[in-house]
Amino acid sequence: MRVLSRVVVKVPTKITIAGEHAVVYGVPAVAAAIPRFILITMSLRSDNRIVVETQGLYARLSRVALDRSSDSVESLASEDDARRALSYVTTALRLCEEFLGVGERGYDVYIESDLPASIGLGTSAAISVGTIAGCLKLRGGDPEEYRVRVAELGWRTELEVQGAASPMDTFTTALGGIRYIDPGAGSVDRIATWIAPAKPIPLVVGYTPRRGTTAELVAKVRRLRSSAPQLFDRVMEVIGDIANAIRRAIEVGDLELLGRLVTVNHGLLEALGVVDREHSLIIHSLLEAGALGAKTSGAGSGGAFLAIAPSADKAGEIAIVAKGLGATVVATGIYPRGFSVEGQRPRPRPRSSLS
Amino acid sequence: MRVLSRVVVKVPTKITIAGEHAVVYGVPAVAAAIPRFILITMSLRSDNRIVVETQGLYARLSRVALDRSSDSVESLASEDDARRALSYVTTALRLCEEFLGVGERGYDVYIESDLPASIGLGTSAAISVGTIAGCLKLRGGDPEEYRVRVAELGWRTELEVQGAASPMDTFTTALGGIRYIDPGAGSVDRIATWIAPAKPIPLVVGYTPRRGTTAELVAKVRRLRSSAPQLFDRVMEVIGDIANAIRRAIEVGDLELLGRLVTVNHGLLEALGVVDREHSLIIHSLLEAGALGAKTSGAGSGGAFLAIAPSADKAGEIAIVAKGLGATVVATGIYPRGFSVEGQRPRPRPRSSLS
Numbered sequence: 225m226r227v228l229s230r231v232v233v234k235v236p237t238k239i240t241i242a243g244e245h246a247v248v249y250g251v252p253a254v255a256a257a258i259p260r261f262i263l264i265t266m267s268l269r270s271d272n273r274i275v276v277e278t279q280g281l282y283a284r285l286s287r288v289a290l291d292r293s294s295d296s297v298e299s300l301a302s303e304d305d306a307r308r309a310l311s312y313v314t315t316a317l318r319l320c321e322e323f324l325g326v327g328e329r330g331y332d333v334y335i336e337s338d339l340p341a342s343i344g345l346g347t348s349a350a351i352s353v354g355t356i357a358g359c360l361k362l363r364g365g366d367p368e369e370y371r372v373r374v375a376e377l378g379w380r381t382e383l384e385v386q387g388a389a390s391p392m393d394t395f396t397t398a399l400g401g402i403r404y405i406d407p408g409a410g411s412v413d414r415i416a417t418w419i420a421p422a423k424p425i426p427l428v429v430g431y432t433p434r435r436g437t438t439a440e441l442v443a444k445v446r447r448l449r450s451s452a453p454q455l456f457d458r459v460m461e462v463i464g465d466i467a468n469a470i471r472r473a474i475e476v477g478d479l480e481l482l483g484r485l486v487t488v489n490h491g492l493l494e495a496l497g498v499v500d501r502e503h504s505l506i507i508h509s510l511l512e513a514g515a516l517g518a519k520t521s522g523a524g525s526g527g528a529f530l531a532i533a534p535s536a537d538k539a540g541e542i543a544i545v546a547k548g549l550g551a552t553v554v555a556t557g558i559y560p561r562g563f564s565v566e567g568q569r570p571r572p573r574p575r576s577s578l579s
Numbered sequence: 580m581r582v583l584s585r586v587v588v589k590v591p592t593k594i595t596i597a598g599e600h601a602v603v604y605g606v607p608a609v610a611a612a613i614p615r616f617i618l619i620t621m622s623l624r625s626d627n628r629i630v631v632e633t634q635g636l637y638a639r640l641s642r643v644a645l646d647r648s649s650d651s652v653e654s655l656a657s658e659d660d661a662r663r664a665l666s667y668v669t670t671a672l673r674l675c676e677e678f679l680g681v682g683e684r685g686y687d688v689y690i691e692s693d694l695p696a697s698i699g700l701g702t703s704a705a706i707s708v709g710t711i712a713g714c715l716k717l718r719g720g721d722p723e724e725y726r727v728r729v730a731e732l733g734w735r736t737e738l739e740v741q742g743a744a745s746p747m748d749t750f751t752t753a754l755g756g757i758r759y760i761d762p763g764a765g766s767v768d769r770i771a772t773w774i775a776p777a778k779p780i781p782l783v784v785g786y787t788p789r790r791g792t793t794a795e796l797v798a799k800v801r802r803l804r805s806s807a808p809q810l811f812d813r814v815m816e817v818i819g820d821i822a823n824a825i826r827r828a829i830e831v832g833d834l835e836l837l838g839r840l841v842t843v844n845h846g847l848l849e850a851l852g853v854v855d856r857e858h859s860l861i862i863h864s865l866l867e868a869g870a871l872g873a874k875t876s877g878a879g880s881g882g883a884f885l886a887i888a889p890s891a892d893k894a895g896e897i898a899i900v901a902k903g904l905g906a907t908v909v910a911t912g913i914y915p916r917g918f919s920v921e922g923q924r925p926r927p928r929p930r931s932s933l934s
Contacts, residue, residue, distance in 0.1 A: 495850070
């Protein structure tokens with residue numbers, strides 16, 4: 225295989241259809257890739273530096289470099305922010321090199337995304353997966369042939385950077401389509417199973433600004449668990465049941481049932497206390513506007529939400545209502561594929577690197 | 580015992596703390612009497628007519644009479660409305676007479692209430708219980724000595740008029756305090772158990788106008804049951820678990836846990852699809868205003884709601900927020916007793932009866 229000097233990786237983001245929070249406690253979840261992408265352009269450098277440029281992703285950060293020999297960071301933003309942004313990229317590159325058994329190199333990594341981070345659409349997973357895929361391609365591997373391995377390395381990237389991570393985001397953005405994630409499955413290959421949808425799902429995906437952090441919300445859920453452990457376990461089991469029922473509804477193409485189940489899952493997120501007032505208003509309004517179901521998606525307190533529409537036309541109307549309520553709509557459908565890698569890039573090259 | 584010519588029965592209304600909808604499917608529920616009363620003034624007539632005057636309860640109906648001999652209704656409102664209003668009173672009177680083994684008589688029944696019907700505060704149960712109690716007193720019984728029997732006859736009244744009814748409302752308004760209702764209990768005496776609260780509960784009870792009927796909401800819940808029966812059963816079990824956990828939280832005086840559990844129950848009502856947008860906004864706002872927990876109470880789509888406050892002072896603030904959002908606040912505490920019966924009435928007699 226030809227080793228390329230520059231690659232462009234296009235990675236879909238994702239929406240959680242069922243099981244956020246509960247997947248942390250080992251029950252199954254359902255997620256889908258959506259046609260809103262993160263583009264990562266990568267090339268090898270002649271020195272040992274990792275230079276990351278971002279556009280539109282982190283408002284405060286546009287350019288940061290890590291010297292791998294001295295472990296020193298140059299950044300226009302604060303060093304903490306820089307290290308956080310860099311951490312996914314540098315960890316992914318190291319795991320890629322270790323996997324291939326090749327030596328340390330320098331890289332230019334240019335990340336384009338118009339989605340904010342931490343809203344539940346899997347942007348950090350997409351960056352991890354995309355960096356792994358781009359590195360494999362640059363260093364002589366074939367990432368599209370070994371998608372599950374890319375997903376696994378992306379997951380390990382998130383695990384190392386965050387300390388804890390569900391495989392949901394990395395597997396869904398790497399493999400695409402609608403995915404059933406079973407954290408209790410014995411093998412990595414079986415963690416994310418493709419769900420064969422009996423018919424297209426008119427899905428509306430949007431978001432509002434996040435209030436608070438994912439860590440705060442996970443801690444809030446943990447407090448509920450410690451104050452009522454048995455009840456909490458039952459609620460987790462019910463959320464797992466919903467994920468399983470949603471899988472079956474998608475497989476048989478029962479959109480109405482899918483909608484109902486999605487709304488039931490939303491109620492359980494309300495029960496966990498992670499839905500904010502603005503989302504509550506939006507979810508109820510989308511249901512009044514004709515959605516078959518709607519829910520908060522992701523960690524909560526703002527961030528992503530989704531609605532199931534009875535038809536593609538109706539999805540357009542529901543999207544208009546969501547925008548009217550101040551939300552940003554990012555997708556009205558599911559993306560059937562995972563990441564893709566191109567050896568050539570049709571656009572102008574990113575700005576020249578540091579130094 | 581002296582047979583009185585006129586009695587006044589004061590019946591508290593009630594709020595469901597946990598388990599509405601689920602109690603229909605046999606799981607336990609918790610309810611409390613609240614210090615907002617229905618007054619029923621009753622006297623025997625010399626003829627065989629039941630004359631019901633209402634003040635403030637049914638906007639369209641102020642006065643209606645049933646001739647028990649001819650079964651004909653005279654009313655200022657439509658006959659259907661009249662029969663519905665009369666039906667609780669006439670059924671209760673018949674059950675009272677049958678229970679005592681006494682003959683049919685005519686009655687004047689004057690009902691005062693400033694609460695609308697069908698908002699989940701148990702007004703029809705209070706009318707049933709109050710009519711039973713007043714009839715027993717007028718016909719020589721001792722209703723306050725046999726409260727459980729009054730509750731049971733009130734429940735039978737609701738069963739006959741509505742076709743189906745949980746014992747929750749009639750037992751709670753008859754017996755007072757905080758009640759644990761177990762529809763699966765073997766004996767009537769054990770259906771409603773008094774919960775000994777370890778400390779006073781600063782409770783805020785309010786309501787918004789109802790949209791749709793209880794029957795429509797019960798049917799909506801039944802549709803969810805038929806589309807996902809196993810999941811539905813699990814949700815019902817979880818609601819039963821919440822009711823049991825709430826009972827324990829009240830018994831040990833853990834207000835914070837009580838609040839959390841109440842909010843979890845609200846989430847499950849959202850899951851059942853019976854919470855409307857206005858309630859959702861109010862519940863979230865009361866939580867932001869410092870409530871330890873808040874929930875829709877009763878059948879849903881508007882109607883009653885409650886919040887648990889950390890203190891009596893804070894309950895006042897939360898009530899102000901609820902009013903600011905357009906709700907009517909009806910109580911800020913729990914009423915420890917059930918109905919009471921007086922032989923004399925301190926106020927002027929109601930207007931003279933028909934004909």
